[in-house]
Amino acid sequence: GRGGGRGGARGGGRGIGKPRGRGGVGRPGMKxxxxxIVEPHRHAGMFVARGKEDALxxxxxxxxxxxxxxxxxxxxxxxxxxxxxGASEIxxxxxxxxxxxxxxxxxxxxxxxxxxxxxxxxxxxxxxGAASGTTVSHVADVVGMEGAVxxxxxxxxxxxxxxxxxxxxxxxxxxxxDVRHP
Numbered sequence: 262g263r264g265g266g267r268g269g270a271r272g273g274g275r276g277i278g279k280p281r282g283r284g285g286v287g288r289p290g291m292k293x294x295x296x297x298i299v300e301p302h303r304h305a306g307m308f309v310a311r312g313k314e315d316a317l318x319x320x321x322x323x324x325x326x327x328x329x330x331x332x333x334x335x336x337x338x339x340x341x342x343x344x345x346x347g348a349s350e351i352x353x354x355x356x357x358x359x360x361x362x363x364x365x366x367x368x369x370x371x372x373x374x375x376x377x378x379x380x381x382x383x384x385x386x387x388x389x390g391a392a393s394g395t396t397v398s399h400v401a402d403v404v405g406m407e408g409a410v411x412x413x414x415x416x417x418x419x420x421x422x423x424x425x426x427x428x429x430x431x432x433x434x435x436x437x438x439d440v441r442h443p
Contacts, residue, residue, distance in 0.1 A: 299336050299357055305381040306403035310334050317368055318357035319402035323429045328398040332359040365396040383407040393422035401430045415439050
């Protein structure tokens with residue numbers, strides 16, 4: 262049929278609820294200026310951004326860069342050296358990326374309360390079926406620069422996006438091959 266895949270014809274089939282667009286006018290969410298508190302999640306390397314809506318987030322390895330158009334949240338940390346005057350404070354900006362559970366099974370599992378995912382800072386991860394790298398980019402954020410993500414994808418078309426994402430994230434090794442023929 263037409264419209265390919267889940268959700269029926271082009272643009273339809275989302276069921277009852279708000280229409281999904283590119284955001285903008287009157288759309289709730291985490292916008293700049295909103296008071297957002299980011300606290301650690303029970304899984305190391307993941308965080309929860311608490312604001313108007315809570316969201317699962319990962320610390321962005323490449324601040325200022327969005328991989329697939331996801332929302333980014335900047336939080337300012339004030340570090341004080343304990344001196345008597347306030348002039349000795351250093352402000353650092355930390356950027357987080359919202360991890361959408363509707364685009365990532367790992368994010369959905371974490372929000373669903375999975376026990377242990379064994380993906381933590383410093384881990385080495387073999388990710389089969391990496392596609393264009395949306396989930397891989399968040400896994401790369403979680404494992405950090407001490408870890409590595411070996412992302413395998415068979416499709417050359419998806420692999421192109423994966424390779425472009427990996428150029429900016431040195432801890433991602435894209436492998437565009439068929440796993441059945443090592």
